[in-house]
Amino acid sequence: xxxxxxxxGKFLPHSQCFVHIEDRGFQLADGVYEVILLxxxxxxxIDWHLQRLFRSLAELxxxxxQNKTYLEQIILELFAKNNLxxxxxxxxxxxGATNRQQIFxxxxxxxxxxxxxxxxxxxxxxxxxxxxxxxxxxxxxxxxDIKSTSLLASCWIRQKAxxxxxxxxxxxxxxxxxxxxxxxxFIVDKNGTLITRNADNFILQGITRNRLIELAxxxxxxxxxxxxxxxxxxxxxxxxxxxxTLLVRPVSxxxxxxxxxxxxxxxxxxxxxxxxxxxH
Amino acid sequence: xxxxxxxxGKFLPHSQCFVHIEDRGFQLADGVYEVILLxxxxxxxIDWHLQRLFRSLAELxxxxxQNKTYLEQIILELFAKNNLxxxxxxxxxxxGATNRQQIFxxxxxxxxxxxxxxxxxxxxxxxxxxxxxxxxxxxxxxxxDIKSTSLLASCWIRQKAxxxxxxxxxxxxxxxxxxxxxxxxFIVDKNGTLITRNADNFILQGITRNRLIELAxxxxxxxxxxxxxxxxxxxxxxxxxxxxTLLVRPVSxxxxxxxxxxxxxxxxxxxxxxxxxxxH
Numbered sequence: 001x002x003x004x005x006x007x008x009g010k011f012l013p014h015s016q017c018f019v020h021i022e023d024r025g026f027q028l029a030d031g032v033y034e035v036i037l038l039x040x041x042x043x044x045x046i047d048w049h050l051q052r053l054f055r056s057l058a059e060l061x062x063x064x065x066q067n068k069t070y071l072e073q074i075i076l077e078l079f080a081k082n083n084l085x086x087x088x089x090x091x092x093x094x095x096g097a098t099n100r101q102q103i104f105x106x107x108x109x110x111x112x113x114x115x116x117x118x119x120x121x122x123x124x125x126x127x128x129x130x131x132x133x134x135x136x137x138x139x140x141x142x143x144x145d146i147k148s149t150s151l152l153a154s155c156w157i158r159q160k161a162x163x164x165x166x167x168x169x170x171x172x173x174x175x176x177x178x179x180x181x182x183x184x185x186f187i188v189d190k191n192g193t194l195i196t197r198n199a200d201n202f203i204l205q206g207i208t209r210n211r212l213i214e215l216a217x218x219x220x221x222x223x224x225x226x227x228x229x230x231x232x233x234x235x236x237x238x239x240x241x242x243x244x245t246l247l248v249r250p251v252s253x254x255x256x257x258x259x260x261x262x263x264x265x266x267x268x269x270x271x272x273x274x275x276x277x278x279x280h
Numbered sequence: 281x282x283x284x285x286x287x288x289g290k291f292l293p294h295s296q297c298f299v300h301i302e303d304r305g306f307q308l309a310d311g312v313y314e315v316i317l318l319x320x321x322x323x324x325x326i327d328w329h330l331q332r333l334f335r336s337l338a339e340l341x342x343x344x345x346q347n348k349t350y351l352e353q354i355i356l357e358l359f360a361k362n363n364l365x366x367x368x369x370x371x372x373x374x375x376g377a378t379n380r381q382q383i384f385x386x387x388x389x390x391x392x393x394x395x396x397x398x399x400x401x402x403x404x405x406x407x408x409x410x411x412x413x414x415x416x417x418x419x420x421x422x423x424x425d426i427k428s429t430s431l432l433a434s435c436w437i438r439q440k441a442x443x444x445x446x447x448x449x450x451x452x453x454x455x456x457x458x459x460x461x462x463x464x465x466f467i468v469d470k471n472g473t474l475i476t477r478n479a480d481n482f483i484l485q486g487i488t489r490n491r492l493i494e495l496a497x498x499x500x501x502x503x504x505x506x507x508x509x510x511x512x513x514x515x516x517x518x519x520x521x522x523x524x525t526l527l528v529r530p531v532s533x534x535x536x537x538x539x540x541x542x543x544x545x546x547x548x549x550x551x552x553x554x555x556x557x558x559x560h
Contacts, residue, residue: 018299103438162383
C-alpha cells in the first residue's frame with residue numbers, strides 16, 4: 001500500500017503530493033519544520049515541539065492561523081492512515097506560494113506538508129560501538145535557533161563526512177563546539193559532569209536535548225549548559241549526539257582520536273536507558 | 281492569457297506547475313539558480329550565467345546530465361511562449377525528489393523549473409535619488425559563492441531593512457563589506473577609483489559585477505577588486521549596487537548618512553549608461 005502524506009488540508013497518496021514551483025519553501029528556503037516521534041500511539045513531547053514550531057514561525061513573521069490542536073490532529077490522523085503506532089512525522093510549514101520576491105509578501109497562505117515514516121531500529125552493537133565523527137568549521141548561518149528549512153549547509157557538511165568514511169560532523173565556531181549537522185552534542189568530563197552548549201543563536205534548542213537535561217538532573221547527574229572547546233571535546237570521557245531520530249547516540253571517535261575507552265560510555269548508556277523508559 | 285512556466289521537460293500554464301513535497305529543493309534548500317536578462321530577444325551574458333550555474337552544481341555535487349544548449353533552448357522557448365522579447369528568466373535546478381535524507385542521495389534526477397517575467401522599468405527620478413540602505417552583520421552561511429536557494433537569511437535581512445523604511449541592506453562581516461542581500465556593492469573612492477570586493481567565498485561573483493568591471497576598465501575607470509571597510513563605504517564619493525535585475529542602482533544613504541552629494545554619482549551614471557549600451 002502506498003503511504004499517505006498530507007498537503008494543505010488533504011491526505012493524499014504520497015506520489016500525488018505536490019507544491020507549486022513558486023512556493024517560497026522551494027525557491028527561498030522560507031519555511032520551518034519539526035520532526036516528532038510517535039511511540040505506542042503517543043506523540044513524544046508534542047507540546048514542546050509545537051511550542052518551538054510557533055516560535056520559529058514568529059521569528060520569521062510567518063502568519064499562521066491554525067492552532068496547535070489542528071496540527072496535532074493532522075499528525076495523529078496521518079499516522080492512523082498509514083497504520084503506524086510507532087514512527088516519526090516530518091511536518092513543514094512554509095510562507096506559501098506567490099510571485100518570487102525577496103521581501104516577505106502579505107496576503108499569502110502558508111503551505112503545510114507532512115510525511116510519516118516507521119522508526120529505524122538501531123542495532124545494539126552499532127550503538128555500543130559508537131559513531132566516528134569529524135570536526136568542521138561551522139559555516140552555517142547565525143540563526144540556527146530557528147528550525148528553518150535552509151539546510152543546504154548542514155547537508156553539504158554531513159556529506160563531506162560521509163564521503164570521507166565518517167558518520168557525521170561536529171561543528172566548531174570560534175573554537176567552540178556548536179552542534180552536529182542535525183543533532184546536539186553532549187560531553188561527559190573527567191568529573192562525570194554532563195556538558196552541552198547553552199542554547200544561543202548558534203544551535204537549535206533540541207527537544208531531546210532538553211528532555212535529556214531534565215532526566216539527568218532528576219537522576220543525580222550533574223549538568224552544565226555552557227560553551228565548550230574542541231579540546232574539551234577531544235579530552236571528554238564520553239561524547240554523544242542527541243536528536244528526535246538519533247535519540248542518544250554515542251560517539252567513539254572524533255577526528256580519528258578515540259574518546260574514552262572507544263565504546264559507548266556509562267553515562268551515555270544510563271541516559272539512553274532513561275530516555276527509552278521515558279518514551280515507553 | 282496565463283503565463284507559461286517550465287517544469288521537468290514540460291511547458292505548462294503557470295498555475296499547473298508543481299514539484300513533489302519531497303523535492304530536496306523544498307525540504308532542504310538543496311538547489312541552485314540563475315536569473316538571466318533577455319533584451320531584444322537576446323540573452324545577456326548567457327555563457328557566463330550558465331558557466332556559473334554549472335560551477336554551482338559541481339560544488340554541490342549535483343549530477344546534471346543536460347548541457348548548456350539544452351538550457352538555453354528551454355529559456356528561449358519559454359520567453360517565446362510568453363510573447364516576451366525583453367524580460368528576465370528565473371531558472372532553478374534542485375537535486376531532485378526522494379525520501380528525505382541528510383546526505384546526498386544517489387539515483388536521483390534533478391528537478392528543473394523556470395519562470396519568466398517582463399522587465400521592471402525603474403523610474404529615472406528614483407534612479408537619480410538613489411536607494412537608502414542600512415548595514416547589518418552578515419549572518420549568512422560562508423559559501424555565498426555558490427548561487428544556492430538557501431536564501432532565507434538574505435530575505436530575512438532585507439525584510440528587516442524594508443520594515444524599517446529602507447530599501448536594502450549592505451552586509452558586513454568582520455568589519456568588511458561583503459555584498460547587499462541580493463546584489464554586489466561598488467564604491468568610488470575620493471580618487472575616483474571604482475572598488476568592489478574581490479570574489480571570495482563570502483560573496484557571489486555577480487555576472488553584472490564582472491561585466492561592469494570590464495566596461496569600467498575599457499573606459500578609463502581605475503578598478504580595484506579588494507576588501508573594503510564600513511568606514512570606506514561611509515566615506516565613499518559614490519556607492520551603487522549591481523545585479524541582473526537592478527543593473528546599476530545608485531545608493532544615496534547608508535545608515536541615514538548621505539553619500540557624496542546625496543544623488544546618483546558621475547561614475548555610477550557613466551557605468552549605468554555603458555551597461556545600458558552594452559545590453560542594447
